[in-house]
Amino acid sequence: MVVKLTVRSAPGSGPAPETPARARGLLDAAATDAAVELFAAHRATITLVPAPDAHTPMVDLAALGIVRFTGPALTGTAVVGTSMSTLRRSNGRGTSDRDWVAELANQFVGRFKLKLLRAGFELWSMAPVTVSGRLLATAVSQPQFAPLSFRDSKGGSVGVWIEIELDGALTITAPPAAGEIPSEGDVILFD
Numbered sequence: 420m421v422v423k424l425t426v427r428s429a430p431g432s433g434p435a436p437e438t439p440a441r442a443r444g445l446l447d448a449a450a451t452d453a454a455v456e457l458f459a460a461h462r463a464t465i466t467l468v469p470a471p472d473a474h475t476p477m478v479d480l481a482a483l484g485i486v487r488f489t490g491p492a493l494t495g496t497a498v499v500g501t502s503m504s505t506l507r508r509s510n511g512r513g514t515s516d517r518d519w520v521a522e523l524a525n526q527f528v529g530r531f532k533l534k535l536l537r538a539g540f541e542l543w544s545m546a547p548v549t550v551s552g553r554l555l556a557t558a559v560s561q562p563q564f565a566p567l568s569f570r571d572s573k574g575g576s577v578g579v580w581i582e583i584e585l586d587g588a589l590t591i592t593a594p595p596a597a598g599e600i601p602s603e604g605d606v607i608l609f610d
Contacts, residue, residue, distance in 0.1 A: 442589050445538050446581070451567060453530035454499075454579045457523065458571065460604060461509035465569035465577050477568060477576045482506060482516055483550040484524025488532070490542040491590060495583035497531065499524040500566070505575030521547040527579065530603045539594040 451467060458465045481503035488495050501509075501520060510519045525547045532542045566578040601607055 439589070442540075442591060445535065445540070445591070446583070449531050449534035449538075450579060450581050453527055453534060454567060454569060454577065456603060457527050457530055458505075458509060458569075458577060460526075461511065461523075463505055463509040463575070463577075464572040465505075466572075468568035468570055477502075477566070477578050479503075479576050480578060481551065482520040484520040484522070484527075484547050485550065486524045486528040486544050486547045488528060488542045488544040490540070492586045493583055493589070495542075495581065497524065497528050498566075498578075498580040499527050500576075500578040500580075502575040502577075504573060505571045505577055508571070508573065508575070517549045517551055520551070521549045524549075531581070533600060533603060536600055537594055539592040540589075541592075 455465055455467070477500070479502040480500040483498055483500045486497045488497065499520065501523065503516070506516055506520060506523075509523070510516075512519075514522070525544070528542075528544045528547075532544065535542060566580045569577040569579075571577065
């Protein structure tokens with residue numbers, strides 16, 4: 420499981436509804452693809468670390484970008500963590516490390532949202548925040564919820580966590596027609 424999905428029932432409404440396997444698979448695939456495509460767009464090739472190595476603590480993380488998001492009957496958080504080498508190699512503009520990890524998290528959530536929107540599921544995101552520190556390390560206190568772990572082609576690390584809490588059943592509508600949703604990286608001008 421890549422995306423931690425917690426389902427709560429409304430007070431007094433009985434047990435929480437089950438989340439369909441299709442929805443869980445959609446969320447996991449969207450998160451993985453969004454991370455790989457994001458770093459590729461910024462000159463860093465990352466590959467998913469297969470289990471059981473994905474449960475190994477990532478000791479070289481230098482910064483985290485965090486974005487909260489919401490949707491119909493849900494709230495969630497996406498966290499993108501990177502090693503200093505991957506963070507700086509992917510930063511073609513030379514902005515500060517804190518600004519860049521926030522921008523990576525923001526772009527990750529944008530890509531994640533577009534992938535879900537194409538499948539009929541809509542999210543809205545908030546502004547990103549950052550956490551930096553020399554001694555950030557992933558804790559594997561919940562082995563059932565390890566991060567998406569990636570290694571870049573130069574040995575750096577990327578970790579992605581997504582946690583979603585539902586208030587009721589997850590609803591996926593019919594996807595929009597092809598071409599109605601912009602592609603990742605498109606520039607959109609408004610009049």
